[in-house]
Amino acid sequence: MAIKLEPDQIKVLKAQLDEANKNSHFVIIQALSKKEHANIRMVTDWQNYLSMKSSNEDNFQFEVIRDILPITDNLVYWAVAQQRLHSATQKGEPDEQVVDDLEYYTNKVMAENKLKVQS
Numbered sequence: 001m002a003i004k005l006e007p008d009q010i011k012v013l014k015a016q017l018d019e020a021n022k023n024s025h026f027v028i029i030q031a032l033s034k035k036e037h038a039n040i041r042m043v044t045d046w047q048n049y050l051s052m053k054s055s056n057e058d059n060f061q062f063e064v065i066r067d068i069l070p071i072t073d074n075l076v077y078w079a080v081a082q083q084r085l086h087s088a089t090q091k092g093e094p095d096e097q098v099v100d101d102l103e104y105y106t107n108k109v110m111a112e113n114k115l116k117v118q119s
Contacts, residue, residue: 002097003077003084003105014076017075018071020045023047026044026071028041028065029041031056032062033060034059034060042106043106049062066113072109072112074108078106081105082102085098085102106118
């Protein structure tokens with residue numbers, strides 16, 4: 001994976017995630033397409049979940065499958081990957097490696113929360 005973090009960086013980022021967690025805790029959700037009957041699981045924060053749920057309720061059924069995730073190293077890496085993808089998308093430069101990193105760390109968070117990883 002392309003994301004390399006030093007132990008002191010992980011410690012700082014964990015503290016930042018812990019602070020963010022106080023405002024909008026992290027969850028794992030499932031979105032089921034009402035038309036295609038396909039689902040996707042994702043890591044997000046509570047406020048984003050509520051926003052997605054209210055703006056997409058005609059097309060998707062949303063469900064929280066893990067509430068209040070622990071702040072772990074894998075969640076730190078997921079957050080870095082998420083931010084990198086967001087930045088790349090904003091610049092119009094989505095990079096396949098960035099997408100792969102996000103998928104990899106999302107699956108790591110799923111596994112440590114006792115959920116089946118997506119292929």
